[in-house]
Amino acid sequence: MSNNDRNKVLFVDLTSGSIKEEEREEDLWRDFIGGAGVGVRILYEHMKPKMDPLGSENML
Template identity: 70%
Template sequence: MVGGYAGKILFVDLTTGSMREEAPPESLYRDFIGGTGLGVRILYEHIKPKADPLGPENILGFVTGPLTATPTPGSGRYMVVTKSPLTGAWADSNSGGSLGPELKWAGYDAVFFLRRCP
């Protein structure tokens, strides 16, 4: 796997309670560097263009970058990505704390939540 990445993305279906792992190709990590790049690419692959941002077709992702959980200053950061209800385009937000490193230490580069809770 490309340096700094775990090589797995977790998808959690909130309707069924099921989870699945995906192992993206290394080219995805090279072409879409960091939490925003990787997250937006996953959104593009999983959300239909006309999907309602407030509907069950939208997904919410917490995505780490290659420096997350390393000794590098600021490496506790992660990105939250989704389809914006304001613009209809993608939206991202940067956050810090222990979630990013914990996600990486658990063996995942990202976790995406699909659909809605019943």
């Protein structure tokens, strides 16, 4: 695996069956201490406040 592959995030929409690959900056992994921290940051960027927890827009 090249270093470039480690900076990618894969989004899978189970409803539509679509898959989207997004390249992220390398600093993200260091600033948020990898794995769980990066996951929380991505959710923060893509979800709106007070979103319906069971709604179709919820990423989880």
